[in-house]
Amino acid sequence: KAGVTQTPRYLIKTRGQQVTLSCSPISGHRSVSWYQQTPGQGLQFLFEYFSETQRNKGNFPGRFSGRQFSNSRSEMNVSTLELGDSALYLCASSFSRVGYEQYFGPGTRLTVT
Amino acid sequence: KQEVTQIPAALSVPEGENLVLNCSFTDSAIYNLQWFRQDPGKGLTSLLLIQSSQREQTSGRLNASLDKSSGRSTLYIAASQPGDSATYLCAAGTGSSNTGKLIFGQGTTLQVKP
Numbered sequence: 001k002a003g004v005t006q007t008p009r010y011l012i013k014t015r016g017q018q019v020t021l022s023c024s025p026i027s028g029h030r031s032v033s034w035y036q037q038t039p040g041q042g043l044q045f046l047f048e049y050f051s052e053t054q055r056n057k058g059n060f061p062g063r064f065s066g067r068q069f070s071n072s073r074s075e076m077n078v079s080t081l082e083l084g085d086s087a088l089y090l091c092a093s094s095f096s097r098v099g100y101e102q103y104f105g106p107g108t109r110l111t112v113t
Numbered sequence: 114k115q116e117v118t119q120i121p122a123a124l125s126v127p128e129g130e131n132l133v134l135n136c137s138f139t140d141s142a143i144y145n146l147q148w149f150r151q152d153p154g155k156g157l158t159s160l161l162l163i164q165s166s167q168r169e170q171t172s173g174r175l176n177a178s179l180d181k182s183s184g185r186s187t188l189y190i191a192a193s194q195p196g197d198s199a200t201y202l203c204a205a206g207t208g209s210s211n212t213g214k215l216i217f218g219q220g221t222t223l224q225v226k227p
Contacts, residue, residue: 033214042217042220043202045215048212050212088154092215098209102159105156
């Protein structure tokens with residue numbers, strides 16, 4: 001069974017631009033979560049999607065948004081990029097919402113210059 | 114607010130040693146605890162998942178325990194190998210009946226010397 005895939009793997013953007021990251025969960029998994037990893041803050045929860053609905057959101061500004069499609073694939077968007085948005089963005093999928101093992105993708109490395 | 118702490122932040126051991134990585138959490142209302150491995154610049158690989166009703170889980174040379182009452186989990190690695198060198202992260206699963214999220218510790222970076 002294929003794992004969680006994320007595209008693109010690397011991105012370089014300029015301050016003020018926007019970016020869209022994509023995540024394809026493991027086949028059969030319906031829950032997708034996004035996390036931001038930085039050296040200073042570690043891994044922080046961004047949001048969780050299940051059945052095309054955002055179920056939970058972390059403490060991030062409104063510039064961070066996401067969505068989930070009917071095939072469970074998910075995208076996250078960051079608008080008006082800031083230097084501090086440079087990070088590794090990780091997507092995780094699980095079979096359902098609560099209590100199931102989470103499987104992570106390889107991440108998208110975003111660099112904002 | 115759930116906080117997860119991992120001690121030590123870094124650990125260097127000679128090959129063959131048995132070692133223990135520690136994880137503590139402040140709120141015992143977790144539904145599970147998951148241990149991950151992360152190699153430099155890579156994503157997270159799930160190692161073990163312990164549900165809140167369980168006390169321990171084993172996979173090969175790895176054994177993880179969970180004590181909710183004391184807010185602690187440990188990851189035991191037997192007969193360490195250079196290939197075990199990586200950052201190990203624990204994450205507490207928290208949330209309601211409808212949604213959940215993982216709260217991560219800062220990780221323990223392990224180096225196993227040949």
